[in-house]
Amino acid sequence: MAAEAAISLLIERLQVWLEEEQVDYPQHVLPIQQATDELQKFLGNLRSGNKSHESYQSFQLWETSILPIVYKVEDMVDTFLVRTATQKKKGFSKTNPLTRPLKFQRESPFVNEIKKFDTEWGEIRAQLANHSGEVTVSESNFPIHQQGRLTQLSGKNLDCTDEESYMIGFEETIEHLADALTTDQWRQGRSRVISVVGRSGSGKTKLAQMVYNIARVRQHFTFCHWTYISRAFEAEKVLVPMYERLIGGKVGRNLPHKELRRRLYDVLQTKRYLIVMDDIWTPSIWDELRDVFPDSKNGSRILITTRNKDIASYADPRCLALEPRLLKDADSWRLFMKRAGIAEDDMNNSELIKHKDGILRKCKGLPQAVSLLGGLLSRKEFMEWSRVLEHPTFGEGNSSISDILALSYQDLPSPLKPVFLYLGTFPRAFEINVRRLYQLWLAEGLARPLHSQERDLAQEDLLEKYFEELLRRNMVEVLRCKSDGSPKTCRLPGILYDFFYSKAVDMGLFYIHRKSDYASKEPPNLNVRRLAEHLDIKSYPTLDPYIQCLRSYISLNTPRRYTPAREIGIFIDNIVTKQGFGLLRVLDLEGVYKPTLSKSLGKLLQLRYLGLRWTALDSLPASVGNLPYLETLDLKHTNIDTLPRSIWSARNLRHLYVNEIHLNMSIPEPSTWSLINLRTLWGLFIGDNKSLFDRSVTDRLVGLKNLGLTCNSRTAQVTAQWISQLTNLRTLRLRSKDIYGQPSGLELSPMNTHVSLSNVYLIGELLTPMLPPENNASFLSPNLKVLTLSFSNLKVDPMPILGKLPQLHMLRLFARSYTGKQMACHHEGFPKLRVLKLWMLEKLEDWIIKQGAMPCLRELEIRHCGRLVSADGLQQLSSLKELMLTNMPMKFVDDAKGRMGEDVAITINNWVFQV
Incomplete structure (x- = not known):
């Protein structure tokens, strides 16, 4: 399993060597190329799909002898590269005999090691050929992923907020559990503890998540918290985040353990709380946590998920224990169709229908099995499904979810295998930041094109496609999304972690x-x-x-x-x-x-x-x-206020995150800039320094995709002119402030040619009109998904113009962004808007929502709009699920409550700010 991932990484290392060192070390090129060819051929054997089940299993046993050789060669290549980098740093030249060290003047031991590798590798190939039959390396014998819809990754955006498919087959159970959490009659004669019990892959965690996110459930409680119980359980790692979320501070981790427990108990006693503890493994965990949760008999609930029925009864013999049943065939098929992405026109396709019984038999009603097999088959044409369902991984008898897990991994293209296994580096159920994950993948050298058409893609774009492919295959789970709908955090589903983690560790990844x-x-x-x-x-x-x-x-x-x-x-x-x-x-x-x-x-x-x-x-x-290969330097949320001047000459640097470092303190002469590969420049404060806009600098930064800058009114115009040239931008955060740190004037140039720009955040008074009198939105990017304005001081209602942006998903109008008294959202305006936030619009008095406006709006938040007393048309927002009102006049609150239906969760906050 891990051998293919390790070999893929080694091939990448050897190819890097050929690209970087072949001119200086021509005597090494032939043995390196031969070693690379041998590895490519060997991958053909590993990926061959025409072995019997028995020989396939035996074939996998050879990984134990393969891996030490693979790792030895990888170590040798990396050591060689580091040593040559050291020589370069010392000023030695490999092509000049006057400065060349002695060890470069004779044949390097490197060549001898490669030759030894060829011999050892040949022996292993011969043993494998004798054991399981030689396999000709050709496209027809490549595994099932080489044909069909995976010929190229699509790169299309996914809707990572899809929840409906997870409800299939669980509709009644979800309602039953929601009632148990919110209705007092369930408490009569029962415990406040409710458990969901089920085997791995049964959908118990997803069931709990669905109920946890229901509007009426969350609205019923004053405090809701979800925590995952790790196998390496430590009570403090569960209690500290819970307490800090309760009080809204970061002091819990500094408290003595007993004091932490006491304070948490005292605060919870004042709340009607819902605590979800996901995946409790042993009774001792419950023993260590139970005393923290007071039973105030006020409707508070504790929901646990577990694989062990005994733990549920141990928590409380009277507790309500729900056990998700296996899906019925009809529900399994509905879920499969959804997860396989079957179009409505194809649902009666004869090629699809003939495989129905075989698919249902292999999945056995387990939701996770259905999702994984659906994800795998979503990458195939119908005519290829027979080869998948008859694959030797399934063996001769009944299949199990382990077979589906193994085949899901085996079907991945070789470059995606180490990408997937890398997720196991993080703890089980750990919430992984997708930004962080991409950049770690990048640093590990995992961005390898699958096809020649993808060689021109930026490495970050390629990794984004990799993630998308794992998501389509249901091999990674998105937990939270960014405001533009793209994934923000993710995790490896528990059943995949359990299956692959130990194997990856045993193989030394x-x-x-x-x-x-x-x-x-x-x-x-x-x-x-x-x-x-x-x-x-x-x-x-x-x-x-x-x-x-x-x-x-x-x-x-x-x-x-x-x-x-x-x-x-x-x-x-x-x-x-x-x-x-x-x-x-x-x-x-x-x-x-x-x-x-x-x-x-x-x-x-x-x-x-x-x-x-x-x-x-x-x-x-x-x-x-001076680090020659540095690609990502992340100093965000630190106190570092200056950078080494040499950082601006780092040719390989791609992502630089700083914390408002002043350009005046750090910038060298523009002629020394070498940041030709920079894709992210975030957190720089340019002040009065205009050297960033020197032509010798700007020509090197045309590839920027993420830009976060702070300027002042004196550099606002030249900043806007420069941004207008950055047509590859995807995200822009631009702030202007004066010497006292207060928002100041901000210029803006047309961005209608920035077709990739999807997220814009502007802080400062707009000195040039953002919304031109022509009454159109062509001034802005046509693909803008998220727009945030703060202190813009717009005097004309922006809604008629912004409502014409066809892709806008989120609009946030923060403090003094609009200073008018009236605001109107017109018919068919904001066709895709999902989130709207209105904060501190101090002069706003009337807000009119016309019929047909904002048809997709799900979340509305209004804060500190003290003069707003009604919202005419609020009841027409048919898709609204959540309404949050903070420090709003009671007349507006009462009016809003009267207009909203029961399916809208309304949260009322009254916060007191101390100066």
């Missing part, structure tokens, strides 16, 4: 640091390559197998605040000490409080990703600017 005592623990069979820390790094071993080959370190352990993580510096020194350099490509310390960064950081010459977001660091080692 990554290593999880959990235990504090390694005294009696044997070193891993394979050297650690990627380390995810779920515990304090100070207890991590320093033996060679744990350090010498490390490529990636991701901290997922958040220590207590105000305790600096000094061990990080020691850890980096240990990595460098082993070889005089490090192979580390990823150093992700997001959320670690003030890690000590060693001076040795500059010796990590392979480093691609340095993540320091939310670390509260005050400074950055100057050596960071």
Whole structure:
């Protein structure tokens, strides 16, 4: 399983070598090319789909002998690349014999190692051929993914908010559970605890999520909280986020454990709460948490999901226990059609219907099995379905969900296999930021085109397609979406994590640091390559197998605040000490409080990703600017106010996130800029410095896709002119402020040629009209999905113009964005708007909503509009699901309540702000 992923990564490394070093090392080209060809052929064997079930299983056993050789060659290639980078840094030239070190003047041991690899690899291929039959490498013998609809990834945007398909077959159970949570009659003679019990893949978590998100359920409680119970359970990691969400602060992690429990109990006692604890594994977990939740007999509920019926009864013998039943055939088929993306015109296709019984037999009513098989078959033409359903992975007898899981993975294109398995680096059910994930994939070298047509794509666009493919196959789950509808956070579904995690760890793709005592623990069979820390790094071993080959370190352990993580510096020194350099490509310390960064950081010459977001660091080692391969530098939400000047010459830098660093403090001469690959520039404060707009700089930045800038009124015009040239932009956040930090004048140039621009956030008074008198929206990007205005001081009602934007999903009009008294949303205006937020429009008195306006609006939030007393037409918003009113006049609140139906969740807040 993991062998193919590891070989794919090695092929990528060898191809990088051929691209970067073949001119300087021509004697190495032939053996490297031969090794690459051997690996490509071997992938053909691994991916062959014409073996019997028995030989296929035996074939997989050879991975144990394959992987050490693969990793050895990968280490050799990376070590060679780092050493050549070190020589370059010292000023040696490989082509000039006067400066060339002696070891470059004779044939490198590198060639001998490659030749040895060819011999070993040939022996393994011969053994495999004798055991299971030689396979000719041709397109017809490639696995099932090579044909049909996956010839090219589509790149189309997905609606990551689709929830309806998950309800299929559970409609009655959902209503039953919602009633149990919200109706007092269910409490008579019963416990406040309700459990959902089911086997892996039965849909118990999704059922709980669906009920948790129902408007009437959330409206019934004053506090709702969802927590996942990890197998590596620590009570503090459950209680701290709960308490901090209750009080709206970040103080919980600094409290002693007993004090934390006491305060949490006291606050919950004043609430009617709903606490969901997902996936409780043992009774001891319930014992450790139960006393925190007061039974105030006010309708509070605790909902648990578990695989173990005994845990449900242990929590309380009187508790209501719901067990999702297997789907009936009719519901399974409905769900399958939805997850397979079957068009209505194809539902009676004879090729589809003839496979119905076979599909239902293989899925056995398990929702997760139906979703996975549907996702897999969605990538095939109907005529290919027989090859999938008769694949040897299923064996001769009855299939199981494990067979579907294995085939879903096997069917992935080779470059997607390591991309998928990488998700296992994060803890089970961990909410992964998609931005972070893309950039980690990028740093690991996982952006490999599937086809020649994709070679011109930016690596980020390619990874976005990879994610989309996993999403279409139902192999990754989106948890939260951005305002424009694109995925914001995701996770690996639990059943996939359980199946693939241990296999990936056993094959050495990554290593999880959990235990504090390694005294009696044997070193891993394979050297650690990627380390995810779920515990304090100070207890991590320093033996060679744990350090010498490390490529990636991701901290997922958040220590207590105000305790600096000094061990990080020691850890980096240990990595460098082993070889005089490090192979580390990823150093992700997001959320670690003030890690000590060693001076040795500059010796990590392979480093691609340095993540320091939310670390509260005050400074950055100057050596960071000299890292030759650095692609992502994330300093957002830190106290770092200056950058090494050399960072502006980093040719490979693609994503730079800073925290309003003043350009005046950091900028070198424009002629030294080398940021030709920069795609994200976020958080820069340009002040009075116009050097950013020097032609020698702007010509290098035309590829920018995400831009977040702060300027002032003196540089506002030149900023607008420059932005008008950045036609590849997707996201723009532009702010203007004066010397006192208050919003100031902001210029804006036409953006109608920015066809990729989907998200715009403007803070400052618009000195040029954003909405021209021609009464059209052509001034703005035609594909704008999200627009946020703050302190714009618009005096003319913007709604008639903005309502013509055909793709607008979210509109946020914040403080003083509009200073008029009247506002009107006209018939057929805002055809796709889903979210509208109106904050602190202090002069607004009348808001008229015409029939047919905002037909898709689901969420409306109004804050601090003190003069607004009614909204004529509010009841016509037929799609509205959530209405939030904060510090609004009671007359408006009463009027809104009278207009809304029962299916709209209304939240009323009255906040007191202390000055």
